[in-house]
Amino acid sequence: MSAHALLVEPFETLAFMRAALVACLALALANGAVGTLLILRRASLDGDVLGHAVMPGAAIGFLYAGPSPVWLSLGGLASGFAVAALAGLLASDRARRDVGLVAFYLIALSLGVLLVAWRGSNVEIMRVLFGTVLAIDRAALLQIAALASIILLVIAALYRPLAVGAFDPAFLLAAGIRAPYGAVFAALVVLALVASFQAFGTLLALGPMLLPAAAARCWRLGAAASIALATGFGVAASLAGLLLSYHGNLPSGPAIVLSAGVLFGMSSILAGILRRVTPVPGWST
């Protein structure tokens, strides 16, 4: 099989492959920045919880209007914001907060599945849980592109306080800066997860956000370079995953997340070897 047939032909001949690719690229742009900031804030678990928090609202949207991307997203946004606000009220004690977050996640997930199962079929439950990258229509594509653009513009405008708030939140507070950057960031995470929801479902939406960013963080670059690398990894994983699913006749969402996982595994191993070969003081493994 020629390189052209392997790499280009699937996108050349099939419109749904092109739509899926464009959607994944738009998501990779937003996810690179959001995922990196999420890891720098050490809030991966919060991201996971918000990913599932989208579920009950999306399910209610589904009950109301069927599988329409707009209603799924509006419902998802509503319940995502509600859970983000509730999580903000949780105890600041780390261990108790973790338990609270996991409780939210389990409740949201089961509630969502029950709601969809009430009126929908098993196929629809699978769609909500794992997404349908290959069934993205024009409306969904526009919605993903719009959400990704909003996320990127907000991060570009607020990049500095968001990055400093991740590093030393008390510094901003003590300097008298009261703007709720933490809440703004939580809202951005919810937006990014809602954008991913249609393509990757509630169980996998965090994957394309967290795994490329985690892979990029292995290389210990500065925050901005990490975001760029995470975006690059996200694009590579999307391409590889879509081609893998096409040629191997596999489900595409899991294939993309798995590709990102492979990048993460390779990055942690290679960066570990590189650190051993060229030891730098202070680099702990």
Add this chain to the structure above:
Amino acid sequence: MRDVTVRYGRRIALEAVSGEFISGSLTAVVGANGAGKSTLLAAIAGVVRLAGGAVNCTARSRLAYLPQRTAIDHEYPLTLSELITLGGWREFGAFRSPDASLRARVAAATETVGLPGKLARPIGELSLGELQRALFARVIVQDAAIILLDEPFAAVDAQSLSVLLDQVTRWHEEGRTVIVVLHDLNLVRAHFPSTLVLARRCLAWGTTEVALPAMAA
């Protein structure tokens, strides 16, 4: 401060603490673990919510707060120069870039704490003592009237300790109000004119000779 009370859930961390830090004073805050020392600083800095009472701070806008080092993410991808430049946040804020005079002050502060030549290093490559000196340099750049330091000498080597103590003394001489949480009572006796002894409530507050014996009692 008037009846300052802070709760974490049901636990009362600080109860009805009242009193005044005189402008230009250098005060050590001592007490057993869990006595509410860090909470007191956080309350003055406005970082925790008060369950009761009020903190009245005339120079609220010119306050620098250095939390315990464990509150700082050592792995964060930030260079030493970026960390110290943050001290000028009030001047450049979220959107502008630091100007030449700020950069000169950053260089001077770095010199003062003995870290020149390491400006381009990521903070992850600094030793604990060096990181603490860097955080002091950030406070120098902040040029604050009120300086709050939470256990600034914990796990710091002897050389860094003398650099940091010199800086605290210099701030005091410059007429700034400095409040330091610390454990080493010998340091308190040697360098701090005033002491506040805390055990959730204020046990004693005054000159070090008078107040410090309450710590042993």
